[in-house]
Amino acid sequence: MIDHAHDLVCVREATERLLTAVAKLDDESVATPSRLPGWSRGHVLAHLARNADALVNVLAGRPMYVDAAARDADIERDAPRPLEAHLTDLRESAARFQEAGAVPGDWSRTVELRNGVTDSASRLPFRRWVEVELHHVDLGIGYELEDVPEEFTERETGFLADRFAGHPDVPPTRLTDGTRAWRTGRPGDAQETSVTGAPADLLGWLAGRRDGAALTASGGTLPALPPL
CATH class of the missing domain: 3.30.1050.20 (Nonspecific Lipid-transfer Protein; Chain A)
Structure with a gap:
């Protein structure tokens, strides 16, 4: 059985690991390529922040993204920012997700994600945990799949x-x-x-x-x- 409250704690812990690691970077290293083809580390960080807000939308019953073009445009817009801007955005968007997860609600309800994909609301914290862990690895900054819980x-x-x-x-x-x-x-x-x-x-x-x-x-x- 999925325990969304447990998974919210795991998301918070994973986010703290990510923030601690990213804080050791500098503006130049944020602009260098990540392990994802065509994306810099800044792209990965921008995606993580916008994904947190997108999942807040899902929890609130709104579309995850306006559309695919808007999602991509937001990432491209935010990717070139300096390190401190990325860190602030990551912290604040992560806090918004945790706040949304703390709101009482029917966690057994079905929610819609991108491209018509549906899932139980209770699985959203785990989905966010996946984003944080795998993209932390994608940054290529010393955190590997052997290091995840x-x-x-x-x-x-x-x-x-x-x-x-x-x-x-x-x-x-x-x-x-x-x-x-x-x-x-x-x-x-x-x-x-x-x-x-x-x-x-x-x-x-x-x-x-x-x-x-x-x-x-x-x-x-x-x-x-x-x-x-």
């Missing part, structure tokens, strides 16, 4: 395995880190590929952050995953 790694691996479950382009696949196991891909085929690896490598592959070279596939080749 174990709980996060396990839950996000399961979430992404569920996301690809039933996908016609992903063969039946069993994932395991040697302790836990998940299944994903299309159903109905007798042949199942087994993919084994360290927790961080499994998560990185599922999340599109690693190429899977550190994983071992048996019973078939390592599946090519569609973009998230």
